[in-house]
Amino acid sequence: MRIAETVTFGGSALNRAAELRGDAAGMAARMVDPDAGFLPIWRGKPLFTNAEQDGLAWLPPGHTVVAGGEAVFLGLEGDAPRFACDVSDWEPEELPDTLGAFLDPSQQRHPDLPGAEVFAELRAAMTRMTPRDAELAATAKAVTGWHDSHGHCARCGQPTVIAMSGWQRDCPACGTHHFPRTDPVVIMLITRGNKVLMGRSPHWPEGMYSLLAGFVEPGETIEAAVRREVWEEAGVKVGEVGYLASQPWPFPSSLMFGCRGEALSDDITIDPVEIADAIWVGREEMMDVFAGNSQRLKPARKGAIAHFLIWNWLADRLD
Ligand SMILES: [Zn+2]
Numbered sequence: 001m002r003i004a005e006t007v008t009f010g011g012s013a014l015n016r017a018a019e020l021r022g023d024a025a026g027m028a029a030r031m032v033d034p035d036a037g038f039l040p041i042w043r044g045k046p047l048f049t050n051a052e053q054d055g056l057a058w059l060p061p062g063h064t065v066v067a068g069g070e071a072v073f074l075g076l077e078g079d080a081p082r083f084a085c086d087v088s089d090w091e092p093e094e095l096p097d098t099l100g101a102f103l104d105p106s107q108q109r110h111p112d113l114p115g116a117e118v119f120a121e122l123r124a125a126m127t128r129m130t131p132r133d134a135e136l137a138a139t140a141k142a143v144t145g146w147h148d149s150h151g152h153c154a155r156c157g158q159p160t161v162i163a164m165s166g167w168q169r170d171c172p173a174c175g176t177h178h179f180p181r182t183d184p185v186v187i188m189l190i191t192r193g194n195k196v197l198m199g200r201s202p203h204w205p206e207g208m209y210s211l212l213a214g215f216v217e218p219g220e221t222i223e224a225a226v227r228r229e230v231w232e233e234a235g236v237k238v239g240e241v242g243y244l245a246s247q248p249w250p251f252p253s254s255l256m257f258g259c260r261g262e263a264l265s266d267d268i269t270i271d272p273v274e275i276a277d278a279i280w281v282g283r284e285e286m287m288d289v290f291a292g293n294s295q296r297l298k299p300a301r302k303g304a305i306a307h308f309l310i311w312n313w314l315a316d317r318l319d
Helices: 024-030 131-149 222-234 283-290 305-314
Strands: 037-042 045-048 071-077 080-086 161-163 168-170 183-192 195-200 212-215 238-249 254-263 277-282
Touching: 037 071, 037 131, 045 131, 071 131, 080 131, 131 238, 183 222, 183 238, 183 305, 195 212, 195 222, 195 283, 212 222, 222 238, 222 254, 238 305, 254 305, 277 283, 283 305
Parallel strands: 037 080, 183 254
Antiparallel strands: 037 045, 071 080, 161 168, 183 195, 183 212, 195 277, 238 254
């Protein structure tokens, strides 16, 4: 797919400068470089310049909000080093009960930031961010989230320590190295002639349908995962499968593989444990859905690769 990388979080060719990660002394010097910028992440929420979330807010070396936190080296913007810093230990005066919800609308202001900066949900801003900000924020959120949930060795259970400028954790007890995990997920545009297969999860808002999706299992190809998931969830056999586009999805650590597949039959038999419903939607009806003129269906969420794939299927731009 020629426009694959225009998807939200599709990448901005950030210079990750991975060759610098192993140089601890050099990295220590970069962390006090006057041009260095630190992006604080509080409980999964990046710091934005203002409540409208117009851009990411970078703090200078030594700023009290990021002082003492462990930094992850994100890369270089020109010569300027960029770091992410988890500041989740900070306790605001008020904790919203939406924290950790699917879409948390709350914003937090830190008392040591006198400007308009707020911690806010990445989902709320992702479709408006520049590709560079989106890549930096997705990377920062995914890696700091991994550190937060992988403090102990999966082999021996002992506490692990951060290494390689934040891109590794080492176990001092047994010597095992641990690397940030990325979970592969297939999401598929399954078509039969002029219609597309859509499904809905049990707890989604009324009328919301999206493309079927599921985790790739160990020992499985992407193509096999597409066929297995569609068969398990909707009872539809799929023939030819092709890759379209990928999307890093840091909620918390997925990599979405957008695929297309040709259904070999029309009949749908859903697995009620996995999904609440599955239907075929014709191209004309889907155009109405995206135009907001459908009483029956709501369009897939903007920013998600499902929206991107359906939109470009309608526009005949999957080539
Ligand atoms: Zn260990």
